[in-house]
Amino acid sequence: MTKKTWSxxxxxxxxxxxxxxxxxxxxxxxxxxxxxxxxxAHGKMLAKTGIISPGEAEQLVxxxxxxxxxxxxxxxxxxxxxxDVHFAVERRLTELVGxxxxxxxxxxxxxxxxxxxxxxxxxxxxxxxxxRLRDFQxxxxxxAETNVETLIPGYTHLQRAQPVxxxxxxxxxxxxxxxxxxxxxxxxxxTNISPLGSGALAGTTFPIDxxxxxxxxxxEGIYANSLDGVSDRDFAIEFLNxxxxxxxxxxxxxxxxxxWASQEFSFISLTDSCATGSSIMPQKKNPDxxxxxxxxxxxxxxxxxxxxxxxxxxxxxxxxxxQEDKEALFDAVKTVQVSLEAMTILLDEGxxxxxxxxxxxxxxxxxxxxxxxxxxxxxxxxxxxxxNLVGKVVKTSLAAGKLLKDLTMEEWQAxxxxxxxxxxxxxxxxxxxAARNSYGGxxxxxxxxxxxxxxAELGLS
Ligand code: ARG
Numbered sequence: 182m183t184k185k186t187w188s189x190x191x192x193x194x195x196x197x198x199x200x201x202x203x204x205x206x207x208x209x210x211x212x213x214x215x216x217x218x219x220x221x222a223h224g225k226m227l228a229k230t231g232i233i234s235p236g237e238a239e240q241l242v243x244x245x246x247x248x249x250x251x252x253x254x255x256x257x258x259x260x261x262x263x264x265d266v267h268f269a270v271e272r273r274l275t276e277l278v279g280x281x282x283x284x285x286x287x288x289x290x291x292x293x294x295x296x297x298x299x300x301x302x303x304x305x306x307x308x309x310x311x312x313r314l315r316d317f318q319x320x321x322x323x324x325a326e327t328n329v330e331t332l333i334p335g336y337t338h339l340q341r342a343q344p345v346x347x348x349x350x351x352x353x354x355x356x357x358x359x360x361x362x363x364x365x366x367x368x369x370x371x372t373n374i375s376p377l378g379s380g381a382l383a384g385t386t387f388p389i390d391x392x393x394x395x396x397x398x399x400x401e402g403i404y405a406n407s408l409d410g411v412s413d414r415d416f417a418i419e420f421l422n423x424x425x426x427x428x429x430x431x432x433x434x435x436x437x438x439x440x441w442a443s444q445e446f447s448f449i450s451l452t453d454s455c456a457t458g459s460s461i462m463p464q465k466k467n468p469d470x471x472x473x474x475x476x477x478x479x480x481x482x483x484x485x486x487x488x489x490x491x492x493x494x495x496x497x498x499x500x501x502x503x504q505e506d507k508e509a510l511f512d513a514v515k516t517v518q519v520s521l522e523a524m525t526i527l528l529d530e531g532x533x534x535x536x537x538x539x540x541x542x543x544x545x546x547x548x549x550x551x552x553x554x555x556x557x558x559x560x561x562x563x564x565x566x567x568x569n570l571v572g573k574v575v576k577t578s579l580a581a582g583k584l585l586k587d588l589t590m591e592e593w594q595a596x597x598x599x600x601x602x603x604x605x606x607x608x609x610x611x612x613x614x615a616a617r618n619s620y621g622g623x624x625x626x627x628x629x630x631x632x633x634x635x636x637a638e639l640g641l642s
Pocket of ligand 1: 205209265291292295499501503504505
């Protein structure tokens with residue numbers, strides 16, 4: 182077993198099971214490229230401030246770049262006795278460049294180092310996830326554009342309420358994704374602050390230049406307080422919150438798709454590229470993809486809870502508990518990434534809206550009842566009076582097995598003399614939708630406007 186970096190202070194050796202228990206190399210190797218970038222910036226800063234010579238910094242940078250090549254070629258695989266990625270890199274660096282490698286950790290602690298790495302990692306992942314949100318939005322928009330005139334029942338309490346344009350329904354998810362995209366942008370700004378130079382907790386005795394290393398790493402600012410710099414994981418919690426919201430949105434859409442694919446709704450059919458069969462029931466075609474997304478949402482929310490609880494009792498400054506932030510964060514990042522990708526594929530090629538079933542669905546119920554009341558209200562009948570009247574018509578029609586469109590002109594007139602021939606036109610599903618032309622409503626003019634705005638947002642117009 183290799184000698185521990187800190188072992189000179191110790192008499193005995195670490196129990197093998199504790200070595201394993203303590204080590205984070207099994208997962209924090211994920212940070213390696215960011216760790217190398219952080220170290221390169223730190224090395225350059227040490228030279229700029231005269232703490233090491235320019236030649237020494239040059240050697241450090243070359244050695245660190247060589248480790249990058251080795252890692253990318255699959256030739257850097259530190260074992261568990263290396264403890265973590267930071268020690269593993271430092272040890273390999275010293276093997277490669279000799280004693281000068283031991284100078285890299287001057288004026289630095291693993292505490293500000295790991296804080297730097299995690300922020301650099303998350304910044305890159307936020308950029309990736311925001312791009313995936315854009316792809317998801319683009320496919321929603323595409324589907325919306327071809328389905329402005331497709332109508333679908335709108336629900337409240339999962340009871341038929343008023344029909345809406347399918348595009349309007351899809352664009353609701355576009356808006357949720359838009360907020361997710363914005364939220365991640367805001368969190369990116371708070372993630373993009375450098376703790377490097379906070380040292381172990383109290384700063385350092387060396388004349389470092391924190392602004393310079395921050396600038397080299399593309400950070401927008403530096404932590405004002407070293408204790409806060411090494412202890413803060415707010416940005417990770419904020420990210421997990423945003424990640425949870427993305428998953429909530431994907432999960433709601435998933436739930437709708439699962440319902441829509443059921444025989445009871447039959448609003449969509451699943452194509453073979455995104456559905457699976459049953460091992461026993463030959464007739465089954467299962468919506469595994471949305472079900473999995475719905476399931477994975479729970480996992481991401483769990484990570485948010487986990488991180489909140491992890492932090493709540495920690496005294497300042499660094500505590501080893503903080504090593505537990507990584508697996509939660511990495512898993513949440515990956516889960517959001519694969520879920521967004523899967524949902525985008527599902528929308529793009531995994532589902533087909535069953536136009537004839539949707540047309541049938543919006544014509545076969547009383548979801549035009551509000552429009553009858555609105556019709557009377559527009560003719561001067563107080564709305565509540567009109568509402569009560571229509572309530573009675575619905576009751577008698579239901580009993581007679583009729584829909585509102587089946588009532589004769591005499592029946593309408595008997596109900597209220599204000600009814601005229603145009604009532605039939607006013608209660609067609611098309612008209613019911615078209616009439617809701619208030620800003621943000623489902624009226625076709627509004628939906629077309631929303632599509633134009635969405636296109637502009639994605640830079641597509
Ligand atoms: N592996 C550690 C982590 O992930 C790195 C920081 C360790 N610092 C320390 N003082 N033990 O948090």
